[in-house]
Amino acid sequence: MGETVSAFDSFLFSASRACCSPLAIFIQIQGCLICLILALGWALAAYVRNREIKRIKDNMKGGNSFAFLYHDINDLEHSNQVKLPRVSVVMPLKGFGEHNLHNWRSQVTSLYGGPLEFLFVVESTEDPAYHAITQLKSDFKDDVDIKIVVAGLSTTCSQKVHNQLVGVDRMHKDSKYVLFLDDDVRLHPGTIGALVAEMEKNPEIFIQTGYPLDLPSGSLGSYCIYEYHMPCSMGFATGGKTFFLWGGCMMMHADDFRNDNYGVVSGLRDGGYSDDMTLAAIAGNHKRLITSPPVAVFPHPLASDLSFPRYWNYLRKQTFVLESYISKVNWIMNRALFSSHCYLSWGFVAPYLMAIIHIAAALRVASKEYSPEETTFASGGLLLVSSLAICTIVELLSMWNLTRIEVQLCNMLSPEATPLSLASYNWGLVFIALLVDNFLYPISAFRSHLTQSINWSGIRYHLKDGKISKIDRGKDIGSNYTDLGGKHLYGKKGAPTKVSFLSSLARSLQQWHQPKKFDV
Numbered sequence: 001m002g003e004t005v006s007a008f009d010s011f012l013f014s015a016s017r018a019c020c021s022p023l024a025i026f027i028q029i030q031g032c033l034i035c036l037i038l039a040l041g042w043a044l045a046a047y048v049r050n051r052e053i054k055r056i057k058d059n060m061k062g063g064n065s066f067a068f069l070y071h072d073i074n075d076l077e078h079s080n081q082v083k084l085p086r087v088s089v090v091m092p093l094k095g096f097g098e099h100n101l102h103n104w105r106s107q108v109t110s111l112y113g114g115p116l117e118f119l120f121v122v123e124s125t126e127d128p129a130y131h132a133i134t135q136l137k138s139d140f141k142d143d144v145d146i147k148i149v150v151a152g153l154s155t156t157c158s159q160k161v162h163n164q165l166v167g168v169d170r171m172h173k174d175s176k177y178v179l180f181l182d183d184d185v186r187l188h189p190g191t192i193g194a195l196v197a198e199m200e201k202n203p204e205i206f207i208q209t210g211y212p213l214d215l216p217s218g219s220l221g222s223y224c225i226y227e228y229h230m231p232c233s234m235g236f237a238t239g240g241k242t243f244f245l246w247g248g249c250m251m252m253h254a255d256d257f258r259n260d261n262y263g264v265v266s267g268l269r270d271g272g273y274s275d276d277m278t279l280a281a282i283a284g285n286h287k288r289l290i291t292s293p294p295v296a297v298f299p300h301p302l303a304s305d306l307s308f309p310r311y312w313n314y315l316r317k318q319t320f321v322l323e324s325y326i327s328k329v330n331w332i333m334n335r336a337l338f339s340s341h342c343y344l345s346w347g348f349v350a351p352y353l354m355a356i357i358h359i360a361a362a363l364r365v366a367s368k369e370y371s372p373e374e375t376t377f378a379s380g381g382l383l384l385v386s387s388l389a390i391c392t393i394v395e396l397l398s399m400w401n402l403t404r405i406e407v408q409l410c411n412m413l414s415p416e417a418t419p420l421s422l423a424s425y426n427w428g429l430v431f432i433a434l435l436v437d438n439f440l441y442p443i444s445a446f447r448s449h450l451t452q453s454i455n456w457s458g459i460r461y462h463l464k465d466g467k468i469s470k471i472d473r474g475k476d477i478g479s480n481y482t483d484l485g486g487k488h489l490y491g492k493k494g495a496p497t498k499v500s501f502l503s504s505l506a507r508s509l510q511q512w513h514q515p516k517k518f519d520v
Contacts, residue, residue: 009364016361019354020380028384031351034344035391038231039398045237046402049409052239052294056412068413069111069190070197076113084114085200087192088171088254089179092151092163093122093129094457099301100129103186104136106417108144112192117145117172121163125150129183157272157468159459160247165269168257175254180275182248185212186299188413194295195251206256206288207279210249210296211236213406216425221311222302223426223433228315228441230399236292237402245283245290247276249298262286271467273324281330299410299420312440313455319445320454325466338449342442349439355385396427 018024059067070076089107108118120133130148137146149170154162164180171178177199179192195208211233214226235244256264262282272278283290303310322338325331358381400422407420448454453462462470 012357012361012364015357016381019357020384024354025384027347028351028354028388030347032387032391034348035388035395039391039395041234042230042395042398042402045234046398046405048237048239048294049297049402049405053405053409053412068188068415069193075197081113084112084193084196085176086115086117086172086174087112087177087179087196087251088168088175089116089118089181089192090164090167090171091118091120091181091183092160092167093120093133093183094127094159096128096132097184097303099186099303100183101132101136103184104133106187106414107181107185108136108140108146109189110187110192111189112196114196115172115174116192117147117175119147119149119167119170121149121151121167123151123153123159123163153473154471157269158274158456158461161268161272161275161278164275165257165265168254168265171254177251178254178257180247180250180252184300185248186301188295188298188410189416190413191296191298194293198291198293199251199253202289202291204289205291206252206283207245207290208251208296209236209242209245209276209290209292210298211244211246211292212248212298212300213403213410213420215299215301215420216429217302217304217306218424218426219306219308220429220433220436221308222306223429224308224311224437224440225302225306225314227430227433227437228318230402233402233406236296237294238292239294240291242290242292243280243284244292245276245280247274249296250276250279252279262288267326271469272326273461273463273468274321277321277324278326281326281333284333285327285329295409295413297406297409299414312444315437315440315444316448317454317456319441320448322445323448323452323463323466324468331466338445342445345438345441349435351384351388352435355388358382358385392431396431399430400425400427 019028055071056067059071059073064071064073066073066076074080091104091107104120110116120129122130122133124130130150133146133148137148140146147170149163149167151163151166153159156162157165168178177196179195181187191210198208199205212229213233214222214229216222216226232244235242236246252264253261256262260266262285264279264282267278267282268275280290282288322334325334362379362382403425404422407422411417411419452464453460458473460472461468462472464470
């Protein structure tokens with residue numbers, strides 16, 4: 001005869017029965033399918049990256065020791081190198097952090113054989129990046145064409161977009177292509193040459209892009225950022241045409257900016273918040289081609305002190321881009337992305353919460369003698385848990401395999417650099433980050449939608465009708481550090497007060513009730 005059921009056990013078994021309802025079973029099966037779809041996407045991305053590794057190895061076996069630069073060693077002949085077009089590299093800077101100098105050196109020491117200039121664009125001479133880049137320029141003297149441009153404050157668009165447009169305005173009159181890089185991108189020696197080769201091969205390309213390979217620093221926040229980027233990475237590992245665009249690496253035709261073709265300048269200048277989302281929308285509206293070559297994957301070391309509040313602010317910036325738009329069609333696409341991402345994020349997390357209930361109920365049944373009905377529900381719950389566990393393992397293995405292949409590819413593309421290693425990745429934290437990031441994404445997305453404002457590197461932007469309508473500045477706005485790179489925004493004095501993630505969320509919730517203010 002079964003034992004008397006306590007109030008807790010009664011609640012637990014009721015919850016377990018609810019988790020075995022048709023709707024709950026659908027949600028749990030859906031969670032398994034999400035895991036398998038992600039695993040398939042990462043497997044296809046790994047195939048594309050691995051195909052490039054095989055090509056490089058085959059070329060090296062064929063006697064091309066510089067296969068990491070060019071597939072055809074004849075492209076290194078002087079007669080071919082002198083024909084290469086001029087490229088202007090524009091890097092909008094903000095602050096200075098632990099990885100910046102290494103990243104900048106990887107950019108300016110490119111082995112591209114054509115004319116090349118680097119325009120480092122800062123907001124003002126008070127930016128810590130200005131003094132660091134001045135020292136870098138003096139180190140290279142006249143060996144590298146480095147220009148430091150002071151852009152001033154933005155008034156109609158984000159500071160990054162403003163810096164980019166000022167940089168384009170100052171580029172060499174003979175430049176055929178312009179390459180926009182974030183200052184936290186670590187280039188390979190042959191990256192610029194590979195991008196130019198694709199542009200020359202297919203003049204119909206509107207933008208070429210790439211994507212970062214995050215190198216987590218060990219904190220949960222850094223793993224959440226790695227996990228956030230990984231689903232997007234499959235959209236960049238196509239080996240060709242893509243609909244995705246990453247602002248950290250974008251090569252475009254210089255004349256598109258000189259002539260404001262397709263409204264690229266006006267679209268960015270007049271209220272533009274996000275460079276990549278704006279340009280991707282323009283490409284979609286005008287049916288222009290975006291491509292991502294298989295070699296365009298870049299090591300992206302995250303700050304060693306990347307805290308959870310900094311991750312939260314980064315997530316807020318990523319969800320905030322869906323609130324900016326340049327057309328009705330762009331608005332509809334962003335709403336669709338908003339809805340689907342929120343649904344899938346919580347649809348991914350919900351089965352794991354149900355799995356906890358199933359496991360707890362099964363443990364209670366195993367420890368005491370209960371009715372056959374409760375035992376049946378517990379057994380059915382464990383079957384669902386087992387299915388979810390298998391799908392999760394498949395997903396993590398696929399993520400591990402793609403990361404392994406991208407690490408190998410980066411090592412081959414930068415043979416002179418310190419080799420990257422998978423050994424530093426903590427896959428237990430990766431799994432926790434999967435749950436945390438997907439749980440927080442909808443919260444961040446709704447927060448962005450309700451407030452229509454964001455703090456980005458000490459500047460608060462307010463949107464109205466998808467465009468920036470007001471800009472607030474001040475050292476009291478946000479942290480003294482950037483989110484990912486931990487860069488000093490105002491110099492090293494005045495370290496920020498440590499704040500817990502819960503405090504950050506609480507402060508965000510308080511701002512929900514503040515009235516929105518826009519310039520008329």
